[in-house]
Amino acid sequence: DYTPCASQSPSGNSADGSLTCSVNQSGVYQLRFEVVDLALNRTQSDSQILVDLADPSSSAGPLTTYQTTKTFDVPYTASDNLSGLALVELWAKGPSDANFGLAGSIALDGELSKSGSFQFTASSDGLYQFYTRAKDKTGRYETAPSQADAQTTVDTTPPEPVTNLIATPIANGRVRLDWTKTTSADAQQYLIYRNDTSVDTLVATLTDINQTSWQEPNGLTGTFTYTIYVQDAAGNYSTKATSNTVATDATPPSFSDLSVNPTYLKANSLLTVQFTVSEELSSLVVTFSGHSLTCTNEGLQYTCTYLVTGTESEGENQIQILATDLAGNQSSINQAVVCDFTAPVISAGSPQGETSELQPIVSALISDSGGSGINPSTLLMRINGVAVSATFDPQTGRLSWQPPLNLRVGRTYYVSVWASDYAGNAALVYSFRFTIVAPPS
Numbered sequence: 001d002y003t004p005c006a007s008q009s010p011s012g013n014s015a016d017g018s019l020t021c022s023v024n025q026s027g028v029y030q031l032r033f034e035v036v037d038l039a040l041n042r043t044q045s046d047s048q049i050l051v052d053l054a055d056p057s058s059s060a061g062p063l064t065t066y067q068t069t070k071t072f073d074v075p076y077t078a079s080d081n082l083s084g085l086a087l088v089e090l091w092a093k094g095p096s097d098a099n100f101g102l103a104g105s106i107a108l109d110g111e112l113s114k115s116g117s118f119q120f121t122a123s124s125d126g127l128y129q130f131y132t133r134a135k136d137k138t139g140r141y142e143t144a145p146s147q148a149d150a151q152t153t154v155d156t157t158p159p160e161p162v163t164n165l166i167a168t169p170i171a172n173g174r175v176r177l178d179w180t181k182t183t184s185a186d187a188q189q190y191l192i193y194r195n196d197t198s199v200d201t202l203v204a205t206l207t208d209i210n211q212t213s214w215q216e217p218n219g220l221t222g223t224f225t226y227t228i229y230v231q232d233a234a235g236n237y238s239t240k241a242t243s244n245t246v247a248t249d250a251t252p253p254s255f256s257d258l259s260v261n262p263t264y265l266k267a268n269s270l271l272t273v274q275f276t277v278s279e280e281l282s283s284l285v286v287t288f289s290g291h292s293l294t295c296t297n298e299g300l301q302y303t304c305t306y307l308v309t310g311t312e313s314e315g316e317n318q319i320q321i322l323a324t325d326l327a328g329n330q331s332s333i334n335q336a337v338v339c340d341f342t343a344p345v346i347s348a349g350s351p352q353g354e355t356s357e358l359q360p361i362v363s364a365l366i367s368d369s370g371g372s373g374i375n376p377s378t379l380l381m382r383i384n385g386v387a388v389s390a391t392f393d394p395q396t397g398r399l400s401w402q403p404p405l406n407l408r409v410g411r412t413y414y415v416s417v418w419a420s421d422y423a424g425n426a427a428l429v430y431s432f433r434f435t436i437v438a439p440p441s
């Protein structure tokens with residue numbers, strides 16, 4: 001039902017004027033306009049009207065903490081409950097502003113809700129605060145908020161670079177960098193890049209801007225420069241500082257053409273070790289059984305010698321070669337040699353005295369201690385001054401010979417045996433004799 005809300009009693013044949021109705025709720029109202037003449041004829045005219053009693057609402061943001069460009073987008077959201085949005089305004093207060101000022105306005109088309117963004121251009125670096133105000137289609141105008149909806153700091157000023165960046169090769173291919181720190185108070189970190197001929201590699205991010213040196217954690221082999229960028233909190237990069245070029249060496253020297261002569265050593269042997277190294281050395285130590293060899297070199301070729309005294313320990317000994325390159329990288333190799341100061345011993349000649357065998361096996365036992373062992377090429381058996389082709393059994397240590405023809409009955413045979421070990425120690429010559437007698441009949 002309709003409720004009367006306003007009336008007027010004009011006079012005459014026509015009237016102009018207006019009627020005022022009050023409502024206290026937003027909504028769509030049906031209006032019925034009735035005109036009644038003096039004869040009580042009624043004319044009705046219906047219409048409807050939308051009453052919007054609520055302000056629209058809107059908000060600016062969100063914004064990131066920093067902007068690195070003067071022009072950036074300020075997002076907004078806006079809504080209106082009934083009549084819809086007519087426009088939204090951006091209000092801004094910059095670092096040199098006493099108050100918020102209108103910074104932009106976007107016309108809207110009656111949407112009940114809308115989001116979008118303003119493009120804002122700051123006049124200088126500093127803190128910018130924002131709010132929005134919306135108007136609805138009825139002209140209701142959102143009240144300015146008591147505080148900003150969003151804020152951001154504009155920083156378009158890159159930090160100052162570090163200066164005096166110097167790269168210094170230190171031991172084992174490592175590199176130390178030294179620099180003078182940035183003068184920018186808003187610097188937040190240093191980004192250190194290592195550059196070889198083709199690739200820049202981020203090798204460190206330092207968050208202490210008072211730091212003025214840094215070292216490569218690992219050794220490198222190659223030629224490098226380093227660059228440092230300073231980054232501020234907003235993300236601006238300084239121009240780069242570039243170091244001098246450094247050549248580094250993390251590669252230890254290597255050995256080639258190693259020869260050791262002789263490999264079996266007796267007293268008074270001259271031990272000679274020869275080898276070639278891959279690069280210039282800062283030091284070389286060659287030891288044998290706790291003794292140092294004396295080395296000379298021609299370029300990268302070394303010759304080291306040691307005169308064996310015979311007081312070294314017998315058996316296997318290690319020659320150790322320890323080489324250090326100019327960067328301090330070390331490598332070593334070992335080579336075993338055998339010291340043998342003890343001559344073999346020959347014993348147990350057989351047969352001795354009288355034998356009735358006409359083709360006796362003639363033999364002697366040869367043993368060696370000290371480590372090098374019997375050298376078969378030194379073995380010699382002579383019978384009556386004539387060398388025979390005796391054979392040596394390394395299992396039993398026996399050197400033996402059997403005559404291919406019968407020996408002569410009644411004759412005495414004189415046997416001598418010679419032997420040396422691999423180190424060259426010669427056994428005392430061993431001699432014995434036997435006589436062939438007639439076999440018992």
Ligand SMILES: [Ca+2]
Pocket residue numbers: 052053054055056080081082083084136140
């Ligand atoms: Ca409204």
Ligand SMILES: [Ca+2]
Pocket residue numbers: 155156157158159186232234236
């Ligand atoms: Ca800055």
Ligand SMILES: [Ca+2]
Pocket residue numbers: 249250251252253279325327329
């Ligand atoms: Ca090296």
Ligand SMILES: [Ca+2]
Pocket residue numbers: 340341342343344368369370371372373421423425
């Ligand atoms: Ca020996």
